[in-house]
Amino acid sequence: MKNSTNTLADVPTTYKTKNDLPFNERNEINTLMNLRLSSAIDLQLQMKQAHWNVKGPNFIGLHELFDKIDEAVEGYVDMIAERIVQLGGIAEGTIRVAAKRSRLSEYPLTISEGMAHVDAVATALATFGEEARSTIGEAEELNDADTADLFTEVSRGVDKWLWFVEAHSQAKA
Numbered sequence: 001m002k003n004s005t006n007t008l009a010d011v012p013t014t015y016k017t018k019n020d021l022p023f024n025e026r027n028e029i030n031t032l033m034n035l036r037l038s039s040a041i042d043l044q045l046q047m048k049q050a051h052w053n054v055k056g057p058n059f060i061g062l063h064e065l066f067d068k069i070d071e072a073v074e075g076y077v078d079m080i081a082e083r084i085v086q087l088g089g090i091a092e093g094t095i096r097v098a099a100k101r102s103r104l105s106e107y108p109l110t111i112s113e114g115m116a117h118v119d120a121v122a123t124a125l126a127t128f129g130e131e132a133r134s135t136i137g138e139a140e141e142l143n144d145a146d147t148a149d150l151f152t153e154v155s156r157g158v159d160k161w162l163w164f165v166e167a168h169s170q171a172k173a
Helices: 023-053 059-086 095-101 114-141 145-166
Strands: none
């Protein structure tokens, strides 16, 4: 635990580990994963925003769907953060850090109607899915098959949730 005598220089950015990935690659992948962690935290909170505020004739279905997505994204957040720490890094997961670094668009706070939330949630999921897929390639370039595999799992999950959400807007009237 940090006490008042510690300075930023006292806090390591990378801990020693016997993990055989080279130090420079671990640092690079951890930097990348901390960016994705910020977006994942933002995504999770955006799902809660939708869950809490959705209204309209499809309320219960969307309310429950957005809650299930939130739970799944919470799992992605934890997997990403734990992978960072496994590689000797520090998972930078505070809300202030996430707000500064997230690449997701700001969630519209004034919407309430179900289809408006469907559109906003779909946009957030699609953006995060794109980030996850780009991370797969970047992890492969750094010879980190495990991180690439983790983001493959995340990408598959996000694509499934995007499908569930978009199904609400794809039906022919």
